[in-house]
Amino acid sequence: MNAPIPRRDIASSTSAPLLSVDNISLAFGGVKAITDVSFDIRKGEIRAIIGPNGAGKTSMLNCINGFYHPQAGSITYKGNKRERMRPHVAAAQGIARTFQNVALFKGMSTLDNILTGRSLKVRRGLLWQAIWFGPALAEQIENRIAVERIIDFLEIESIRKIPVGKLSYGLQKRVELGRALAMEPDLLLLDEPMAGMNTEEKEDMCRFILDANRRLGTTIALIEHDMGVVMDLSDRVVVLEYGRKIADGTPAEVKRNEKVIAAYLGVPH
């Protein structure tokens, strides 16, 4: 591993946000998943989103990458306030994500799964691909090299050709991270990437997330329940409860916040 790049203090930086969420509300019928939430994600930071189950964290990521369309409020990404957008458009603009429940392509190998992450980079059309040789092959090899770099990075060389359905849950989560990284995203949304993992797997995953952030410069939004992990990894934390934002700041600030303590200890307030 390379030495980590010296890090400017992102938490106190005033640089323009990569993404800002302004007064978003989202409801399903009568269920209010998100109520009037605003926060931003700065370029280069790891932004944690925490909160009890059902707080609206996953729904928030779904809004950011275009799965859900909030009924009120707006999302500004790379300086553009965006209209209702489809997930594939978000992907084309550099937003990648992983899911709380692994969402891999079960019938395909590790290699093919990660290669699908390169789909947006493919320029050669159907006819070239049918011919295979020539420019299409050159492009395939180019993408294969990029994917092999990720396989190397995530230390999953030995499972390259194995159908992902046969892998352990921990490895599947790793492959899913690989597929997201293959997109070379500007903003990576990770929904509980360490849930259900043992300590060793968690440590590996932490290392990969930090490396992706420091070495590849990827901005990351991270939903995580393990407070130790959140405190270690993140530059800033936003806390949701019952769909509302109850705190926002550095890990140290958030940890001291009374509302947060109450929410996590379940003290009525």
Place this chain on the structure above:
Amino acid sequence: MIYSDEGQLKTTYAADMVIFPLAQDRTLFAILMLLAFVGIPALALAGIPPFHADYIFKAILTPFLILSLAALGLNILVGYCGQISLGAGAFMAVGAYAAFNFASRIPELPVLIAILLGGGVAAAVGVCFGVPSLRIKGLYLAVATLAAQFFFDWLFLRVRWFTQDSPSGSVSAPKLNVFGWHADSAVERYLLVLSIIVVLAALAKNLVRSDIGRQWMAVRDMDLAAEIIGIRPVRAKLTAFAVSSFIIGVAGALWAFVNLGSWEPSTFSIDRSLQILFMVIVGGLGSILGCFLGAAFVLLLPIMLDIVPGALGMPLSTDTVSNMTMFLFGALIVFFLVVEPHGLARLWVILKEKLKIWPFPY
């Protein structure tokens, strides 16, 4: 250890991406090609049974190849892209009648071009009937493709323009003149079909191991996840319908022009659609090899049932054979769908894995 990857280290990604990474598989494939292109025609020329008679070419080899091609087309849609279709027969009919119209209305057009254009028309029609797949899935889509089947059954029977006013929709194909080569004899026709199928199968294999093939499989396995990595399910599904229908359309045109010579709409009825779907299921969903295995199996089983008991001295009546065939197909389809959706192709892979470590148990 005869069949093993020992000592065959891949040093480049290009070498790792070839269709047959194992030298033994390459040899086997080369032998098969040599047999098909040279060996079998040579046996026919030399008059060695059973290749001395046209029967084996007309009744077994040529139909086998054409139906393999149709199964290949259907497998792209069903096996690779996960869009169920009961309308393969309809797209064969579109290919056949479109090629017929091109060939008879523009007599200067080479027959091969007419056949490919037939595939092109089938592709366009396939895309139109693929549009509902953007909204509906599974059983509902199956019903929509079934509607396509009945619509084209009706269209070619009732609308005289397509059959050029022939009563009952029965038409005849033009002579098979492929750029000056008159494919008249059974062996020549077999070679013509074989060449077309080898080329199309190679192109299809390239597609399924390229980005577009991965897009199809991604949409099949989880369309929501496909969309978040930038795959447009609309595009992936419609290209699958187009490619699939093109191949099925060409197969239909070949079936009509080469195998039958003259035909009527009932050739491409729902029975044909189901037969091809059986081939895909028995052969293996999502496998090119499986299409050929499935077609061979579905075609050969009734023939075997006809010949083998007779040879053993207890001939079965035609009724018994056809009933037994139906029964066996039913049982096999249930077996493969429940136990081994990857079909015969998967059993072949398992056999090869076992061979790799043979003679050791693991």
